[in-house]
Amino acid sequence: MTQQTDAQNATRAGTVALVGFPNVGKSSLMNRLVEQKLSIVTPLAQTTRERVLGIDTRGGVQMVFIDTPGLVDPRYLLHRAMMHEATEVIGDADVVLLLVDASRGEPQLREDVLELVRRAKILIVVSNKIDVASDADRAAVRRWAREHLNADAAEVSAETGEGTEALRARVAERLPESPFLYPEEDVSSQPVRFFVAELVRETIFELYEKEVPYSVAVKVEEFRENAQPVYIRAVVFVERPTQKAILIGSGGSAIKRLGQAARLKVEEFVGAPVYLDLWVKVLPKWRKSPLELQRLGFTLPEEQRK
Ligand SMILES: Nc1nc2c(ncn2[C@@H]2O[C@H](COP(=O)(O)OP(=O)(O)OP(=O)(O)O)[C@@H](O)[C@H]2O)c(=O)[nH]1
Ligand SMILES: [Mg+2]
Numbered sequence: 001m002t003q004q005t006d007a008q009n010a011t012r013a014g015t016v017a018l019v020g021f022p023n024v025g026k027s028s029l030m031n032r033l034v035e036q037k038l039s040i041v042t043p044l045a046q047t048t049r050e051r052v053l054g055i056d057t058r059g060g061v062q063m064v065f066i067d068t069p070g071l072v073d074p075r076y077l078l079h080r081a082m083m084h085e086a087t088e089v090i091g092d093a094d095v096v097l098l099l100v101d102a103s104r105g106e107p108q109l110r111e112d113v114l115e116l117v118r119r120a121k122i123l124i125v126v127s128n129k130i131d132v133a134s135d136a137d138r139a140a141v142r143r144w145a146r147e148h149l150n151a152d153a154a155e156v157s158a159e160t161g162e163g164t165e166a167l168r169a170r171v172a173e174r175l176p177e178s179p180f181l182y183p184e185e186d187v188s189s190q191p192v193r194f195f196v197a198e199l200v201r202e203t204i205f206e207l208y209e210k211e212v213p214y215s216v217a218v219k220v221e222e223f224r225e226n227a228q229p230v231y232i233r234a235v236v237f238v239e240r241p242t243q244k245a246i247l248i249g250s251g252g253s254a255i256k257r258l259g260q261a262a263r264l265k266v267e268e269f270v271g272a273p274v275y276l277d278l279w280v281k282v283l284p285k286w287r288k289s290p291l292e293l294q295r296l297g298f299t300l301p302e303e304q305r306k
Helices: 003-009 026-034 077-092 111-118 135-149 164-174 192-207 241-248 250-270 290-295
Strands: 012-020 052-058 061-067 095-101 123-128 217-224 230-238 274-282
Touching: 012 026, 012 077, 026 052, 026 061, 026 095, 026 123, 026 164, 061 164, 077 111, 077 290, 095 164, 111 135, 123 135, 123 164, 192 217, 192 230, 192 250, 230 241, 241 250, 241 274, 250 274
Parallel strands: 012 061, 012 095, 095 123, 230 274
Antiparallel strands: 052 061, 217 230
């Protein structure tokens, strides 16, 4: 083969991180770009807690998207773990998409956050939610991106899909020539168990109020895919007995509703009938405990590890 044909046949591949404040639509945009619901989405901030990988392979280009937790001021050790995820990803990714919510006008990103994203190898500012943003707010974001990051903001709506194909093309151009990083048919590298636990957590966001969704962690402890229906045992960890009582509800009514709603989502995800066996356990102060956080699968900054 000549060098010429080599170049013509070369594939591109790389990692593409989605970062930004909570609730700007990072998970929605990743789902739109991979054309599949992988990352959970809720109207509430701080939904995503761990990185979520979504792989899209088409036309000789493989994009490995990494959805990250929103950049927050750490109040709990859990938040520190979330920030650690986000900052690590920014340093490692081939392309960083910094998302901002266009409907909120000029973004209020602190200088330390700007410093962080300036470290990205390639940075693309993405102005999301243009379907609900005024022209003035959109212009304010474009101006801000030019002034602070010397970047032309890509305008998209994860909700309607407007602008997302143009963004895909812009990302593809910037990816390095490389063999694919994952088999072409893969959509993620994370286990089905992870996504099932996330779908249960998403349903908890939908059905419970106030601090309850933030106080839970979900772990799938048993997954028998050869059983019919597929048997899945998941444990919902809460911090206090009062939260356990709320989750279960009087006579088990609330947990029954949770189980039914979550099961429908899980069945759609695994493509088979499922028996979802939900348990609630109190794990006092898990959001502050290095040991429990690590047991639940969170990665802590090195100095916090136990
Ligand atoms: N109108 C509109 N709403 C959007 C758009 N993208 C996301 N949303 C909504 O914004 C809310 C937050 O979306 P997510 O995708 O969960 O946001 P996120 O940035 O992943 O949030 P965290 O995981 O909490 O950091 C949800 O209610 C979405 O439906 C958009 O383009 N237009
Ligand atoms: Mg998210």
